[in-house]
Amino acid sequence: MSRAxxxxxxxxxxxxxxxxxxxxEHHMTLTDKAYADLEEMIVTLQLAPGEAVSEASLSAKLGIxxxxxxxAVQRLAREKLxxxxxxxxxxxxxxxxxxQLKLLELRRELExxxxxxxxxxxxxxxxxxxxRIASGLExxxxxxxxxxFMRLDREFNLLVAKAARNEFLTTSMSLTQSLxxxxxxIHYKQVADMPLxxxxxxxxxxxxxxxxxxxxxxxxxxxxxxxxxxxxxxxxAGM
Numbered sequence: 001m002s003r004a005x006x007x008x009x010x011x012x013x014x015x016x017x018x019x020x021x022x023x024x025e026h027h028m029t030l031t032d033k034a035y036a037d038l039e040e041m042i043v044t045l046q047l048a049p050g051e052a053v054s055e056a057s058l059s060a061k062l063g064i065x066x067x068x069x070x071x072a073v074q075r076l077a078r079e080k081l082x083x084x085x086x087x088x089x090x091x092x093x094x095x096x097x098x099x100q101l102k103l104l105e106l107r108r109e110l111e112x113x114x115x116x117x118x119x120x121x122x123x124x125x126x127x128x129x130x131x132r133i134a135s136g137l138e139x140x141x142x143x144x145x146x147x148x149f150m151r152l153d154r155e156f157n158l159l160v161a162k163a164a165r166n167e168f169l170t171t172s173m174s175l176t177q178s179l180x181x182x183x184x185x186i187h188y189k190q191v192a193d194m195p196l197x198x199x200x201x202x203x204x205x206x207x208x209x210x211x212x213x214x215x216x217x218x219x220x221x222x223x224x225x226x227x228x229x230x231x232x233x234x235x236x237a238g239m
Contacts, residue, residue, distance in 0.1 A: 034064045034072035042081045042092055043182040051092045053082075079175050081182070100183050100231050103176055108224045110173050115216035118163035119208045126163050127209045133159065134205035141198035146188075149198045156201055163208065183231070191233040193226075200226055 038058065041047045059069045073090060076082040083091045122130065133156050140148040157177065161170040188194065200223040207216035 030064055030068040031071045034058075034062060034068045035075055037062050037064075038069075038072055038076060039081065039178050042076070043178060043185055045182075045186065047092045049092055049094045053090050053092065055090070076178075079178050081178055095183060095186065097231060097235055100179070101228070103179060104224060104228050104231065107173075107176050107180065107227075108221065110169065110176070111224060112217045112220045114160050114164045114166075114169060114173060115204055115208060115220040116213040117166060117169070118160050119211050119213040119216040121165050122163045122208055122211060126159065127211075129159055130163075130205045130209035134202040134209065137198045137202035137205065141195040141202070144195055146194055149194055149201075152198075153201060156205060160204075160208070180227075187230070187234045191236075192230050196226060197223075197230075 038047075047053060055066055055069050055073060058073070059066050062069070073082055073084070077084050077090075080093055083093050085091065133152050136148060136152045137156070139145070140152065161173060164170065184192070200219070203219040204216060204223060207219045
């Protein structure tokens with residue numbers, strides 16, 4: 001046997017070490033998929049507020065094993081989309097306007113900082129992406145295109161988080177996004193001004209693309225001001 005073959009067969013060789021890593025990456029992929037699928041089902045009300053679920057039923061529904069489902073459920077519980085009650089089960093969290101307003105207090109500070117950092121740290125390639133997103137949002141505003149707005153809104157949020165280059169801030173921000181998206185999904189057709197929301201998002205994107213951190217922070221505050229008005233309007237509408 002050659003020295004190379006002998007070395008490859010020894011414990012701890014690169015081939016052997018790669019196998020657990022590959023298994024771990026596959027496992028994490030399933031966990032991420034389980035999380036993404038369940039988050040979308042909750043946000044879009046396929047799983048209704050107050051509905052009882054179980055790991056077994058979710059596993060069967062998604063065709064994903066119990067361990068990835070369990071880890072996704074734990075993450076969704078940390079984000080307050082699910083509630084785990086010992087001896088009682090797992091429930092989709094209820095929607096509360098008062099809690100949403102408290103959430104906006106946190107979002108205001110986090111999103112202002114994200115926008116400011118993104119404007120300072122944005123790369124040339126990212127500037128082109130922000131300009132494209134801003135143009136798309138402005139067009140969606142003119143045509144009242146809700147589908148394009150929601151798609152670009154998600155792309156915008158991901159790009160801002162990337163451009164800010166602060167993983168601690170991004171992690172904190174991720175805890176607020178799903179609850180906010182679900183609240184918007186429920187109420188936007190009744191009380192939201194989608195064209196205005198699209199324009200306000202575009203203004204943040206433009207400011208970041210211009211590397212103007214002061215304007216980005218100001219535009220972010222204007223956006224949160226509107227979202228707070230929208231949230232309070234759901235009370236006036238009796239929702």
